[in-house]
Amino acid sequence: MLTPSAVANAKPQAKPYKLADERGMYLLVRPDGARWWRFDYRRPSTRKRNTLSLGTFPDVTLRQARDKREAARKLVADGIDPGASRQEAKATKVAAVEAAGDTFEAVARAWMARQDVAEVTANKSRWILETFLFPEIGSTAIAEVTPRLLLDALRKVEATGKLETAKRAKIKAGQVFRWAMLEGKAEADPTASLRGALKPPKNKHHASITDPAKMGELLRAIDGFTGQPVTLAALKLAPLVFVRPGELRRAEWSEIDMDGAVWRIPAERMKMKAAHIVPLSSQAVTILRDLYPLTGAGRYVFPGLRSASRPMSENTVNAALRRLGYGTDEMTGHGFRSMAASRLNEMGWNADAIERQLAHAESNKVREAYTHAAQYLDERKRMMQAWADYVDGLRAGGNVIPMHRKTA
DSSP states (O other): OOOHHHHHTOOOOSSOEEEEOSTTEEEEEOTTSOEEEEEEEEOTTTOOEEEEEEEEETTSOHHHHHHHHHHHHHHHHTTOOHHHHHHHHHHHHHHHHHHHTOBHHHHHHHHHHTOOOOHHHHHHHHHHIIIIIHHHHTTSBGGGOOHHHHHHHHHHHHHTTOHHHHHHHHHHHHHHHHHHHHTTSOSOOGGGGGTTOSOOOOOOOOOOOOOHHHHHHHHHHHHTOOSOHHHHHHHHHHHHHOOOHHHHHTOBGGGEETTTTEEEEOGGGSTTSSOEEEEOOHHHHHHHHHHHHHHTTSSBSSBOSSOTTSBOOTTHHHHHHHHTTOOTTTOOTTHHHHHHHHHHHHTTOOHHHHHHHTTOOOSSOOOOHHHHHTTTHHHHHHHHHHHHHHHHHHHHTSOOOOOOOOOO
């Protein structure tokens, strides 16, 4: 027979193993550290062997597991299959929960419908929930999703090597549960108990080139790109505006004032939901004027190849970089932001102006959209033109003197 201390001190091994108690009950210890109570019995109708789960330790203690075992043995003695009885009860309960609209999936979909986020963010949330969480806990009443139940779902993701995805799934679940608490559909957020329960993913940074000589090589390679002219324009503009890839590909002509040399991105298209202003250097304006005869009659500056009613694919710029010979560990579309941020900081430009131009979130709340967008605007205009001139020098391959912050 097992003792409480033997159960508490059971350590995981390379392979699952059992610790027997009595009357068909045992503790299954898995390599991931999970400890499951199991009860083996024979079905009354067929006499075939079956296994019934009695819960996990420490949520279910040794005493509680034995009580569940005895209840199951009584059913068997009465000619009732405890496994089948449990499935019938679960199906009845699921039907009732679904009818009330309180399953995890129903609540999560209601939460998604209320989110005011960028399309790409909404799609990622939907993908994580539908792919990894709904199949595991979607039909469970949200108020009955325990930390153990959620952890089992997350560890299935972790077991595939998708550590970052498991982390994001946990975060997404937490957002759903906290909203459910506000709506009176749940009393607690089980993710609060899972801190440190998952393997931490390795930090991945967007690959970027920041060495001036290699930057010059990249810029010359872009000039030699022989693909679609719209893609070439996007490649040329990306280093000069260093917005996020999604903001670049969804740029609209109505947002761009070429005479005023400014691109105003509305709040709804920004990651941080704050309006953003991009001062355009003379070089950036030239790229846009050259592109206008090709796409200016439509909505998007960079329309898709198959349909002008949609922006170019999110993979277009990265695919073009691969075509130029740059691997995923060398340069990405997002890397143009890191390139500019790294060099501008090294060159002595105002760090606050750089952060505002990158549209990073501030520690304080955004006060008023346009005021926030226009912070350090005069300095940012000078910085963006100086940066474009610096980039031209690197492209030319000359000995470029580092550009330092200019005073008014």
